[in-house]
Amino acid sequence: MLRPVYQERASLPDTLSVLLIGNQREDDPITDTFDEILFIITQDNSIPIQTKHYTDGKRKAAMHIISERQLTHWLLVGTNKKIIDWLILGKVYFDRDEYAERLKQRLSDEPLFGRGIKMGMELAKMIRAYNEGKIHFERKQYMDSYLSAINTLHYLARLVAVKHNVLPENTVWSQMKKIDPAVYKLYEELISSEEEVEKRLDLVFLASEFYIHNYTNEAAGHLMNIMSKKESWTIQQLHEQDELSLYSSDLEFFIEYLADKDLIEINQIPSKNELLFHREYRIIRAR
Known part of the structure; x- marks a missing residue:
């Protein structure tokens, strides 16, 4: 029933992986009670989540197309636990550059992702x-x-x-x-x-x-590791980092706390107004 669907999706250049997850029992919560889940990971981040439901009159199936960015967000934040089950239990039907297999291996090596x-x-x-x-x-x-x-x-x-x-x-x-x-x-x-x-x-x-x-x-190691990649950062540049955006409104508070504890240094950079300075942040490296 689903073969034409996943073959079409596998032919698209943005598709990274196609996995199929079958239910173990009629009311299986892993598949949301559907008989099968077609799980597709794509590089296209314009629409983070797309869902379609299918039936052949007897059985029912769901297709979920998830962007790579959305998938990473769920894995890091841990708000969608069934995604891990889908990745581990799913049968891989298409895998560009072994994307799903490498992700499965990472989940095996690092049970608590992120x-x-x-x-x-x-x-x-x-x-x-x-x-x-x-x-x-x-x-x-x-x-x-x-x-x-x-x-x-x-x-x-x-x-x-x-x-x-x-x-x-x-x-x-x-x-x-x-x-x-x-x-x-x-x-x-x-x-x-x-x-x-x-x-x-x-x-x-x-x-x-x-x-x-x-x-x-x-x-603070995760934040400090990201900050070590550049000499100094504006707060806007830090907010624009995908992983740091997960801190949401707590990021600036956390940075001020680390500055107070002498783990982050604040530099004053001249602005167009001679009475004001921009603030930039850099980690204090061990001497």
């Missing part, structure tokens, strides 16, 4: 939540501070999971019981302790500061 960027993204979110919580705490706005403390620990748990090469799940605290009981205990103390909320928050922020300090060098 571990470095995932650590950086979680640390950046954690630092923001921690700072917001501390400000509320110092203003004695304890309920607002409590919410930020919950978020801080949530990002910490995800960071710890990634550090241990485990993809964070929605049930991340169940994961923490096994991966890092100390982090789980910190969360338990915050939500269950009979201590006054002020004391609980003080403990969480003190511990969070310790974890942030310990994880900064490793979690």
Whole structure:
């Protein structure tokens, strides 16, 4: 049924790979209950996702055409887990320059795809939540501070999971019981302790500061590695890097934090206005 479809797609110059995934049972969630999934990866980024459904009157199939950029985004951010199943379980029918086979091998060698960027993204979110919580705490706005403390620990748990090469799940605290009981205990103390909320928050922020300090060098490694490729960067140039764009609004906050910790240096570059300077950023290399 699908042979003419994938043969047509394989003949297009932008097509990188064509894979077919069959269901294992009638209600198989991997194939969204379809009998077969035709998974096509293309270099054309103008339309990131295209989907079509087919039937021969008895069986049903879905075709998903995904751009290489969209695929990379899903693998790095981890928001579409079935994509990994499709890549691993899919039968390759067309593979330009062994694109799918090389990607399968990378997933085999690196089960947690993009571990470095995932650590950086979680640390950046954690630092923001921690700072917001501390400000509320110092203003004695304890309920607002409590919410930020919950978020801080949530990002910490995800960071710890990634550090241990485990993809964070929605049930991340169940994961923490096994991966890092100390982090789980910190969360338990915050939500269950009979201590006054002020004391609980003080403990969480003190511990969070310790974890942030310990994880900064490793979690910032991805960003620092990209920045090492040029002598200096404007903030716009950093935003335009595909992988750094995944940090979204946390990128600038993270860079300012790393500058404060003397891992990134700020250079002042003259502008057209003699009273103002542009800011450029470069990593402080080990001497």
